[in-house]
Amino acid sequence: MLFRTAGQFKTSYLKDQTLFPVRQDAILLGIILAFAWVIFPLTASEFTFQTLLIPVLVYSLAALGLNILTGYAGQLSLGTGAFMGVGAYACYKMITIFPEMNLLVAVLMSGLFSAFIGVLFGLPSLRIKGFYLAIATLAAQFFLVWLFEKWAWLYNYNASGAIQVPHVEMLGTPVAGPQAASMTQYYFVLVVVTLMTILAINLTRGTQGRIWKATRDMDIAAELIGINLLKSKLTAFAVSSYIVGVSGALFVFLWRGAAEPNLFDIPISFRILFIAIIGGLGSIMGNYMGAILIVALPVVLKTLPETFGIPISSATVEHLNVMVVGALIVFFLIIEPHGLARLWTLIREKFIIWPFPH
Amino acid sequence: MELLNQLFVNPFVDMVAAPDFLLQVLWEGLVSGVLYALIALGFVLIFRSSRIFNFAQGIMVVFAALTLVGLYAMGIPAWISVVLTLGVMLMLAVTIERVVLRPLVGQPDIILFMATIGITLFLIGFGELIFGGENKQMITSELGIPTGAFELNPFGGFLLLEQKDITAVIGAVSLVIGLLLFLNKTRMGRAVRALGDDHQAALSVGISLRTIWVLVWFIAGVIALVTGVVWGARAGVSFALEVIAYKALPVLMLGGLESITGAIIGGLAIGILEKLFEIYWGQPIMGGNTETWFAFVLALIVLLFRPQGLFGEKIIERV
């Protein structure tokens, strides 16, 4: 009954192409947004901000970036973490060189650096395809992380080799550094993630989205109907790396507060990939669902035995977590290779025709 | 000018100046290369027979080694541990076939690839949960692997060949020969190859897909165990080794996903070249530790010029 679509007619092509042709979807999104913008921030504890809310947003943004490359344009990448690193280091250098710089501007600009590096490593994609390309992206992964470690200029010659986020204020309020309040940081991240999501939705539903999907589904046919494959792929690398870079800057500046080179190593690349897979490749919404699952899982695994009074060490939790994530990936691939987003679509379709399933 | 000197002159001067040291470097590289080749080989076998890009191959190496060491630590004699580990690898093959491959048959390649990443994670978590995450000693001498070293004096210099490295090379070579004999001379082996050439045709002449898959994953497990033992003897056993497992990937890029020859030659080439690069260019000029990326960048550059890899056939695209 909730999803009754009868009576909602479209009178122009423009209206037919709006984001929510079904009114109920818009209402549902409104509720979710209300939670994200008002209810969560008002009720969340410091712990919730730091272990759930902010990480979910940061990871889903990174997964969104990867999803554009892999889910929409069909180019598998295993080097997401390194591109997050490029964004983080670029932001760090800008903020330490120009301390007066607006952090929002710096974060949005740091994506440009990773976009550039992304295009550079994307160049081989015209000649190298499929699995070979996936391995080739590992070249970026290992090389860049090595560079973060060896190029002392990047971390301002700190003895520790790590970058430490300095104190940054916007409008007199600390937003980054040790004095920043979690709620401020959460809103900062939320603004950026919302903005990026809107842009990504628009790009993927229009001309560029069709170019990417055509490249993904059948590259030869795409070229024969007039798509410049190199341009299509490089655009995907650029946009994807841009978003990933921005997420990397947020990751360090608005959440972790400090970063060592190995933070951007292959485990985080994989974590982002899993979020994108479990959420659903080729879906925007899926990134958030996947991120919620992956971020919440260790917390659940830790608190669940505790509530039942079973003692469990943190190392065990970590091992269990890795194991469960692995099993979950296989499980989801078997149940629904298109991820949580597709599961939701199926449920929604059921709702629309309920209570008459035929 | 100084830079050019450092890049193109000094390294070669150093090589000529200390030929015994060069030999030592080449030997070290060769031994690593043999291990890369072994990991890549297990990979090629699985890809040929099932079109699955088995990302878990490297982790299977660590898992096998960990199981072996873990069983021994429980007080089981070394050689019985080996047999039991083989049993575990067989069980693993059967489980993977039943739980992962069978439900996913017919899915796009990328889905199966992702599934093997899932297997990778599962094995890491499972292995650490049971055996712990800390680094362990491989039971080298308990398995009768000699641990001494030969000293040679070529060019009036000094060359150290560790006996366990020599054992590793001999073991690897015999494993490869055995494998080739199996693939070429036995009925089962020919079935595996047939499956690699044409899936449907192989099925239509009555080759059982499931049996072959279990068999191939088991062989990959055996290769993993051998690799794990020799690698563990050099570097200890823990999942920190997974980085080394990734080295098989550029080997595959170079040698091609389906070529056994490619895996062997690619592995050796990468092992030797990355060692040379690290010692003569990486450490003096770039601050060292270039082994983490050299193989990947090398493979990337080669593929730019030969997209089909060194041993692949030229691809003709069709519509």
Add this chain to the structure above:
Amino acid sequence: MNDMSQDGYVTEDGRQIGGVMMEMKNITLKFGGVVAIEDISFDIREGEIRAIIGPNGAGKSSMLNVISGFYHPQEGEVWFHGTERPAMKPYEVARQGVARTFQNIALFEGMTVLDNVMTGRLTHMKSGLLSQAIWWGKALQEEVKNREVVEKVIDFLEIQSIRKTPVGRLPYGLKKRVELARALAAEPKLLLLDEPMAGMNVEEKEDMSRFILDVNDEFGTTIALIEHDMGVVMDLSDRVVVMDYGKKIGDGTPDEVRNNQDVIDAYLGVAH
């Protein structure tokens, strides 16, 4: 034989055919040592339906791939609208107004019918990435304007009801029609059809023939097609090129070709 001067000719059913649109001059295409096309020349005229026929492996598809720029011949020239076409990427050829369908359906399986047909309009779209990202201004106008063109094609091919269906769920015959829609959406000057009726039943073939004739009739689109069904070819086309083992063995009106001894030998075999 009709008047074959530079100005064109009039077909049996009274349509005026124009001058030469595309001319293939002495095309030779090899794959390694295998010669797929050997020294073939023919032309395609404005507004005509031109068929390429021949037994399996005759090199018909290769010829179509040469026209659409997917294969580059080792020898010979391709002339388009009176100028020699340099070696081009396929997407550049498409932007010159050449659209095509494929022997084995090459639709984008992950997209809906509407989106698939919209990809046919890509050669007409010029809005920038930024404009698209904010879904405003030029990008939005373009989206609506091109949607209108696409809807006309969808109406024309009678696939309104499956507009929002993912193409993966469609039956074979409909897929072929969607593929034609995608090619038509490009409003091509030259439409290449690679076995448009392969694998269809009689009814579907009739539909498809009707669409091909209507396209040619209503939009004046020049069509070059490959087809196995002799009856269909002879009915539809104005002129026919016959290929066998990479060589041209006949060229002319359906009647001329039907009576050509080489063609009869190629199809029925020769008594030795």
